[in-house]
Amino acid sequence: MQRKVIIAGGGTGGHIFPAIAIANALKKIQPDIDILFVGAVGKMEMEKVPQAGYPIKGLEIAGFNRSNIFKNILLPFKIWKSLRQAKNILAEFKPDAVVGVGGYASFPMLRRAQKNGIPTLIQEQNSFAGKTNKILGKKAKKICVAYDGMDKFFPADKIVFTGNPVRNNITQSAVTKEDALQHFGLSSQKQTIFAVGGSLGAKSINEALQPLLPTLVQKDLQLIWQTGKPYYETAKAAAAPYSSHIKVHEFINVMDFAYKAADVVLSRAGALAIAELCVVKKPVIFVPYPFAAEDHQTSNAMNLVNKKAGLMIKNDEVGAQLSGVLFSLLQNRALMEQLEKNIGELGNPNADMVIAKEVMSIF
Missing domain, CATH: 3.40.50.2000 (Glycogen Phosphorylase B;)
Structure with a gap:
């Protein structure tokens, strides 16, 4: 039976390259697996992911702007819109699981998937978990971490110590x-x-x-x-x-x-x-x-x-x-x-x- 997985997130090479490494590893385990990436419109992943041979859809989402508070006026609207876009992507693609690698697109996709009862996995790369991952961690099935002591952010029974993925080259x-x-x-x-x-x-x-x-x-x-x-x-x-x-x-x-x-x-x-x-x-x-x-x-x-x-x-x-x-x-x-x-x-x-x-x- 063909499985389908969404990998959501990006923003920097630090999120994109590990995400592609995970996708490549999934293909090694199950060559016919169907993988869709979801990123943020205008961010680096919209270019890098297709170069790696995977399809990607973009959400219109931005993060909280710490340096210019006025730029946050549209943020609630963008979050609402991105949640709607995420809902449509899930309805259309029907994934068996959604993986979040951090970055703006991660939150709306995983939030929606959890609401729809689709199993989610978080790949937390840092030793200090961000606010959105802490919220998502409550309902995630597994949380893959690279540092010890992460039980101060996540439920201990969901944590798997895996390390961070590194590019094959x-x-x-x-x-x-x-x-x-x-x-x-x-x-x-x-x-x-x-x-x-x-x-x-x-x-x-x-x-x-x-x-x-x-x-x-x-x-x-x-x-x-x-x-x-x-x-x-x-x-x-x-x-x-x-x-x-x-x-x-x-x-x-x-x-x-x-x-x-x-x-x-x-x-x-x-x-x-x-x-x-x-x-x-x-x-x-x-x-x-x-x-x-x-x-x-x-x-x-x-x-x-x-x-x-x-x-x-x-x-x-x-x-x-x-x-x-x-x-x-x-x-x-x-x-x-x-x-x-x-x-x-x-x-x-x-x-x-x-x-x-x-x-x-x-x-």
Whole structure:
């Protein structure tokens, strides 16, 4: 009997890539399964999901705007409208289960499905659950989590510890360090830093790195710098005199190469970034984005810092502290090895399959 599943959510790569990984794993288990994605109109998923080969429908929904309160005037209307759209999608597609991965579209779809008695599963990526997932968790059949202590947000009997799904091109990458360094035009004789701020870049990380460029070169260190679009031209100009040591990219598609080339990673603390770093086993300095909902990035990073599986610098202190923390870490072989070992123990390269099996179990 052919099964049908809706996967709802998106907004950022951090929600979309795990969702696609779950869909691919469901297809491996049951090749004829019918999967429909539901996202938010105008968001990244409307482009990325069709590229991955899946159909998607968009809801007209937006989140609460924390920076401009006036933009929230239409929010109740948008929520009402998106709930109606969700009702129509359910009536038309008739899914056996609905999976929520977080992001705006997740709430109306799961809320409606629960009202209609359709089994739902939540994939909670962060160590601090958002308000909507806490509401949805009461009626969800299963809640797949990646951090311990989640019973303070959800009913303990519904929690399944699965880890966060990571893209196949990272979990199954066969690239060698030599190949990776060559790809970026770097030397295998020098230590390499990889700085990444998520798909849109990270202003504070970029601004803290720029004045350090001459020192990096002086210390004969190499940098792979993913800046994101807004900072790309500035960074390119700043790095121009040091092009042998510093490689600036607006966006890196071959993340497995960048991770493999790196001795140390400087990163935001989104759930997807952390899941990838655990799988690739790299010493990392986290600079959490402090304006994420409920400041969940700080909570994610602290979870690793407490296990001696990462270092952390606060966003507003990165300008003052980065050089000290970064250069002393690169000189401390023992600390690098300890961080590498501890973060590696937290990785789960098969999380997508584990979650897919949980989805199959709620039909």
